Amino acid sequence: MVQLAAFIQVPSMDSITTLRALSDIIAEAVTTVERAYKNADLNPPCLDEPLDPHSPAEALSRDPVVVDAVQNLVAAAAQISAATRDPAVSILGAANAFHISSCVQAATQLNVPEILRDAGPQGMSVKDIAAKNHVDPKLLARILRLLATHHIFREVSTDVFANNRISSTLDKGKSVEFLLANPDQRFPETTGLAALVEFITDEGFKAAGYMTETMLDPTGPRTGHMRAFRIDNNMFQWFEKPENKNRLTRFGVAMKGTATEEPAETIFRGFKWQDLPAGSIVVDVGGGLGASSLSIARRYPNLKVVNEDRPPVMEQSKAHWLEFFPEHLKAGMVEFQPHNFFEPQPVKNATVFLLRHILHDYADANATIILTHLRTAALSSTKLVIIEKIVQTACSGESTHPHVKNIPILGVPRKPAPSPLLANFGLAGTPPYYDDLNMNNLPGGEERTLEGFYDVLLQSGWKLVEVYNCLQTDSNHIIAEPIL
Numbered sequence: 001m002v003q004l005a006a007f008i009q010v011p012s013m014d015s016i017t018t019l020r021a022l023s024d025i026i027a028e029a030v031t032t033v034e035r036a037y038k039n040a041d042l043n044p045p046c047l048d049e050p051l052d053p054h055s056p057a058e059a060l061s062r063d064p065v066v067v068d069a070v071q072n073l074v075a076a077a078a079q080i081s082a083a084t085r086d087p088a089v090s091i092l093g094a095a096n097a098f099h100i101s102s103c104v105q106a107a108t109q110l111n112v113p114e115i116l117r118d119a120g121p122q123g124m125s126v127k128d129i130a131a132k133n134h135v136d137p138k139l140l141a142r143i144l145r146l147l148a149t150h151h152i153f154r155e156v157s158t159d160v161f162a163n164n165r166i167s168s169t170l171d172k173g174k175s176v177e178f179l180l181a182n183p184d185q186r187f188p189e190t191t192g193l194a195a196l197v198e199f200i201t202d203e204g205f206k207a208a209g210y211m212t213e214t215m216l217d218p219t220g221p222r223t224g225h226m227r228a229f230r231i232d233n234n235m236f237q238w239f240e241k242p243e244n245k246n247r248l249t250r251f252g253v254a255m256k257g258t259a260t261e262e263p264a265e266t267i268f269r270g271f272k273w274q275d276l277p278a279g280s281i282v283v284d285v286g287g288g289l290g291a292s293s294l295s296i297a298r299r300y301p302n303l304k305v306v307n308e309d310r311p312p313v314m315e316q317s318k319a320h321w322l323e324f325f326p327e328h329l330k331a332g333m334v335e336f337q338p339h340n341f342f343e344p345q346p347v348k349n350a351t352v353f354l355l356r357h358i359l360h361d362y363a364d365a366n367a368t369i370i371l372t373h374l375r376t377a378a379l380s381s382t383k384l385v386i387i388e389k390i391v392q393t394a395c396s397g398e399s400t401h402p403h404v405k406n407i408p409i410l411g412v413p414r415k416p417a418p419s420p421l422l423a424n425f426g427l428a429g430t431p432p433y434y435d436d437l438n439m440n441n442l443p444g445g446e447e448r449t450l451e452g453f454y455d456v457l458l459q460s461g462w463k464l465v466e467v468y469n470c471l472q473t474d475s476n477h478i479i480a481e482p483i484l
């Protein structure tokens with residue numbers, strides 16, 4: 001009898017209390033969103049309609065009050081689903097989640113969002129979409145239906161699909177005729193979000209397929225990417241091969257796309273660029289196109305910029321600055337310095353070394369080499385500004401690291417998650433964890449905890465002095481100074 005009782009599922013008071021608390025969080029969040037939109041005499045954006053990035057309703061969706069409410073809503077809705085759904089169905093859903101990536105890849109590579117933009121709200125028959133790409137309409141219908149089931153596209157009537165708010169984010173804003181006739185020109189001059197999605201669902205997706213194999217075979221190829229593409233050099237060297245020219249272009253635009261995940265003002269919400277004296281030298285180490293330093297220089301044109309990256313990227317960067325900020329070039333205030341950051345740093349009088357999305361490409365041994373070269377070239381007054389996400393744990397509790405507790409965390413205080421949500425807001429807080437594994441599988445790097453940053457900086461002669469939390473983004477500005 002005692003043994004039998006163990007198998008009888010009687011929901012405890014705790015489980016019910018948890019469900020009630022989650023549903024209260026959802027109800028309260030909906031009320032907050034409703035009130036914000038009523039006060040502005042607007043309706044929230046409609047999922048069934050394409051995104052209009054310039055509409056007042058979309059602008060209000062970025063209001064901190066609405067963002068916070070939606071964060072609670074997403075976290076609670078995911079947790080209540082996890083708590084109530086058949087766990088076998090949940091785990092099978094997780095196991096099959098790669099189909100979503102694969103179908104998003106198909107839809108974007110076939111330019112379906114642009115084809116459906118032209119079709120308007122009544123949508124287009126999958127036969128006509130498939131005909132433009134010379135692919136099997138039956139398979140395309142199955143792909144788009146799986147996506148519509150996940151609220152990406154809308155199945156208007158049987159086999160007729162239209163864009164919705166989510167699918168339309170992939171619209172590259174170019175004509176279908178142009179995209180089909182110029183496959184190598186699909187991404188330049190776009191926001192970069194579609195390029196980022198294609199990079200993740202192509203290189204990222206393939207590399208992830210080899211993550212476990214790589215973990216179990218530490219003496220073999222170092223990354224999932226090397227295994228997937230059967231290469232023995234790293235992703236960045238692979239990008240430089242002539243046959244990967246389009247991939248390199250896509251990656252460059254995709255990195256610009258990472259900025260679309262965060263509000264345009266983010267770069268100004270942490271480190272106080274305005275306090276730098278005129279003529280200060282900002283070195284954008286591994287700057288890519290130099291999109292971040294370009295934003296900084298545009299706002300503070302008395303700052304000099306040295307953009308550093310691998311030689312082929314420098315060509316692209318120069319073209320980017322010529323297009324978007326030619327004045328700084330003409331004024332001789334920006335230099336393009338081909339440089340390998342595993343070799344000694346050539347700029348010896350930097351005011352700031354800016355490292356945005358660089359250290360996470362490398363595990364600690366290589367990150368230490370990069371940081372040590374910067375430390376050797378630094379003046380005693382040089383600041384290191386690292387822009388990266390700081391990974392939180394899924395549980396609550398104080399750090400046991402001896403030093404990080406005393407580091408000032410400035411900027412926007414991070415709100416604690418209301419009980420019973422996970423401390424990191426669960427599904428609403430996933431981006432850093434996705435990035436972490438992309439870093440592992442592609443270049444062999446990692447997103448770091450605050451403790452991880454402190455330790456790798458210390459090993460390289462830098463002291464982590466403060467952290468800025470930026471508004472509405474997971475990105476942090478991590479400031480370090482030379483240890484003298």
Ligand SMILES: C[S@@+](CC[C@H](N)C(=O)[O-])C[C@H]1O[C@@H](n2cnc3c(N)ncnc32)[C@H](O)[C@@H]1O
Pocket residue numbers: 236255256285286287288289290291292308309310313339340341342355356357358361
């Ligand atoms: C993740 S991207 C970040 C780009 C830019 N900082 C940004 O925030 O958009 C990494 C950059 O590091 C560059 N990179 C990779 N290996 C490098 C090396 N050994 N020396 C210099 N740059 C390198 C890549 O070309 C790429 O532009």
